[in-house]
Amino acid sequence: MFKLTKYLKPFIASITIVIVLLFIQAISELSLPDYMSNIVNVGIQQGGIENSVPKIIRESELEKLSIFMNEDDYNFVKENYKIINKEYLSEKDLDKYLNKYPSLEKETLLEINTKDEDTLEKINSLLSKPELIVLGLESGEYNEKMNLPEGSDPFEILSMLPKENLNSMVESIDSQFDEMPESMLKQASVSFVKNEYNAIGMDTDKLQTNYIIIAGLKMLGIAFISMIAAVIVGLISSRIAAGLSKNLRRDVFEKVTSFSNAEFDKFSTASLITRSTNDIQQIQMLMVLLFRIVFYAPILGIGGILKVLKTDTNMTWVIGVGVILILVLVGTLFSLAMPKFKSVQKLVDKVNLVTRESLIGMLVIRAFSTEKYEEEKFDKANKDLTRTNLFVNRLMSSMMPAMMFIMNGLTILIVWVGSHQVDLGTMQVGDMMAFMQYAMQIIMSFLMISMISIMLPRASVSANRISEVLFTDLSIKNNGTKEFPKDKKGIVEYKNVSFKYPGAEDYVIKDISFTAKPGETTAIIGSTGSGKSTLINLMPRFYDVTKGSITLDGVDIKDVEQKKLRSKIGYVPQKGILFSGTIESNLKYGMENASDKDIEFASKISQATEFIETKPEKYNTEISQGGSNVSGGQKQRLSIARALVKKPEVYIFDDSFSALDFKTDSNLRKAIKENIKDATMIIVAQRISTIKDANQIIVLDEGKIVGKGTHKELLDSCEVYKQIALSQLSKEELMHE
Structure with a gap:
């Protein structure tokens, strides 16, 4: 939790002002009982004569x-x-x-x-x-x-x-x-x-009235100063808390955008959403209360104790009794609530996870008629969270009546003891009333600290969860300083590359070596789970190689800045992902300054023009979140067009033609071959028809290269490739080819 204190540095001046105002507020509050005592003792009992x-x-x-x-x-x-x-x-x-x-x-x-x-x-x-x-x-x-x-x-x-x-x-x-x-x-x-x-002939009634009025006006003035200080403290505290939350959300989001797939595997998406919203909200609430209560309570409590020690009474032991009772009460509640607070945020994660899964998979749920099962799963997560929150809230709600019982009991005790001392002539009525108010202020300060101590565990859990994200050591470091040479454009070379996932024992791919050259197409094929997607995910550094190296234009990709590396790559994922906005904003996502001519040209190559032109608003057509208002094939073509608009030196297509029909697939490949001649093409595919014209085909089996060559060469030399080809084409078709 203390790691987050550095985020308070921009607000040092505001915090200083808050502390000064809190002292003013506390001094004002502590002055009021003295004035009240004077009104009773001097104004009423002594007729205004001091x-x-x-x-x-x-x-x-x-x-x-x-x-x-x-x-x-x-x-x-x-x-x-x-x-x-x-x-x-x-x-x-x-x-x-x-x-x-x-x-x-x-x-x-x-x-x-x-x-x-x-x-x-x-x-x-x-x-x-x-x-x-x-x-x-x-x-x-x-x-x-x-x-x-x-x-x-x-x-x-x-x-x-x-x-x-x-x-x-x-x-x-x-x-x-x-x-x-x-x-x-x-x-x-x-x-x-x-x-x-x-x-002497003086008007003593007027003297008494004037004293009471003047003392009352002073009390009103002091109370007004206290009120103004409290309002300003509340305003500044809220601004500090909101500013802190804004900075935390910004840094958490920036940190998450720098995560590699290894970090995303560590933190679930639902958990990251909870940490960015609910957990930061907990910190914001704590900050508001921290400045308004945690800083204020000790000032008020210590000031009250000093005032009590100066009063001419011998009832200080009464305050000791009250403090001990409050500490016992808070200690009991704290020990009961602490374990529950630690589990609340995890239960919020669980609810988010179940909700997100259900919403994303709604079509599958309906198709299999498992709505009842999903409802029960959500109901269980919801009830667990509700049950825990109810337990905590009941503890919190029982705390206030118990505190009020203690405070009212102390008031009765002070009146009982004080009235005997007044009767004996050892104490004045005003002093007893002032002592009562000071006692309440001291007890109230302990009460405020106690309330914060109940809220602190949950905020502490949230702070730790945020710290886990902010201070996670990235597995992929972005500290490269080298530059790409200007005389080379798009030469990709894998040198004895091996990779295994963090924490895994076995390698997913092993000893992979090949070179992809500009103007040529390198295709990667293999059975499911052979490591095709993993192999190309190493190129944009979604993961880092475990052994070996990958170079682009002769420079190890680890030695250059990630932004410069990825600016040279046009990546089309296996699952087409679109963002809310328009078709135009999605196509310009990789290059904001792209011209209308560029996006129209890219759309034509990707075969997206045919459905864009049918839309009433054409390129200004709205795209829903996740592209839910376009089909899978349309989404894939727009993803391809987005990469083409960028005009990179290296194109990576991760099975990006799977949702296209054979005719569209053929036309798209033909258009790419005719219009994009100088770029390096790396294609992962399942269809033989998609890759048979590639300059080189790499065949993977269980993470190893078992064949490398052209389509014809592999039909003769690679049994794995031949079996894949026979599963898709007849012998006659293969012989004809």
């Missing part, structure tokens, strides 16, 4: 706080406030301040004069306890504990006490706050700030 530091405070009230602070702390706090007195303000500034702080009319106020976060945090810590004490004294809560007379001003009495007595009183009150976390102290002391704002 901490114990009053933005504005009466000078007299700060003096009360100073009673419970040491001198250095008090001086530090006071130096960060500026005095606002109506006597020293201009009329314009006075109006502005009076609108905000009406009590300025009666008394001097102090306004915070710093925005430094560290300074504000220190002031917050210094003021929280004194504010709680002052709040308690003003409400009368501590009067009894401090033995203060009822109805007296506690602050006036305390200010007159000796420092030692005052400190002992403060320490007794401070002991009540020892078990409270600092966050709870700060939240409780906010009540003092709220009371102070009310006393």
Whole structure:
């Protein structure tokens, strides 16, 4: 699977953008619980007041706080406030301040004069306890504990006490706050700030509303950024996956076109089709999910864990429980699904194979009335695939409810544990809600990775199958560098050629030697299975010789580029193959720039003109896929014409006249002899009448040459040839010849 990673190199820039956007999306997602926590803690519970530091405070009230602070702390706090007195303000500034702080009319106020976060945090810590004490004294809560007379001003009495007595009183009150976390102290002391704002004349309801609205708008903005990032990531990921699939399909097709027959024997056609379509589709789906989930899940999960560790809670163990449960669930499903995923693609191959065989052989199936048998064969392959897919899909469908059960169970557990901590005063409600969201994000990240881990085996199988095609070592190497000489045209020589199929023990042909010259016809004949087609398939390098060599114009065909070799050869296969298009496009297949005169001339020689001219659209007549709308003889004549249009130096006819009647066969050979005089002709045939005029006839028997010569010479010298001739012609006809 990792071999295919090189195909991602063209998309490095896009992948980098995706990763950056995923970080933006994750940071945005992880920020939302904090804002929600602030809305609950600050906006709702604290009335929009963020901490114990009053933005504005009466000078007299700060003096009360100073009673419970040491001198250095008090001086530090006071130096960060500026005095606002109506006597020293201009009329314009006075109006502005009076609108905000009406009590300025009666008394001097102090306004915070710093925005430094560290300074504000220190002031917050210094003021929280004194504010709680002052709040308690003003409400009368501590009067009894401090033995203060009822109805007296506690602050006036305390200010007159000796420092030692005052400190002992403060320490007794401070002991009540020892078990409270600092966050709870700060939240409780906010009540003092709220009371102070009310006393100054500020609209605390508006303050609360503004805080909630602003925090809500920030959440909407962050959510919008997250959404935009997610949309762009989805778009880019889809483009990367589609581009990768396009490149894979292109390279797979190019690789397949370079296969020799040996590679086609290794990979079935049905399997190659599945690998080029379904398997690449699996990789495309994985790529989309890879960038949108696999990269995103760790960022979200690790970020969630870091956020949880920063929260002031002790419920991290809850997340550990959830992760362990998910890993157990995924491990179980993975072990059950993995073997099935490996077999799915093979079963898809099987369905394709059965379907392709049935469609190609439909006429034979109908002729033998075996439709029922073929239906049962397809039904079996289809049911096997369906059964496996159902098993996998049921596992996948059971995974989501199980995951949701775990997540909902964790939510209940967090609420149960968190509510007790809220009741004890060790946790705020907003913190519990934020923790719950972080826990869900962490669990969701594991869930996403788990879902990918279920899909990964099938994609991995597909990737391996594609890699098998792309990285198959070709048995026929196309690394020739030699050029054909210009002074020779079409001299073909087989020198002690032997060949056996890959993996076979016995040679199909052995010690074959002959020379085919320009302007002459070399015919090859022999019984079925004697190696005739194999012998000529070595010439265009559909296979490579096992021993010996084949030369064209004195150059070993292995030493030249395949394209240059095949440009010199006009090959007509035993089975005529046409492509969808028109008659003209098929005839120009080997030479796109051929003129109308060339294709008409080739059609006339191949005896195809007689049926082309009867078509309403003549050369523009449509040809169906595989030439299914023309007869076998017409298909064969068009295949011959296609080779003639190319005007090669060597013609190879692999039993290409078998579908022609004797008259058409005779006329075609006569036309070729009269019009094509300089080319080398190599003909494989079964009919004696087709080859009897050849300059030399090679007789094969069990892969060996048992006769070589003209028709007359072989009748006298080769028993095998004579027997073939007698099976087709009478003794009188042979004697006459």
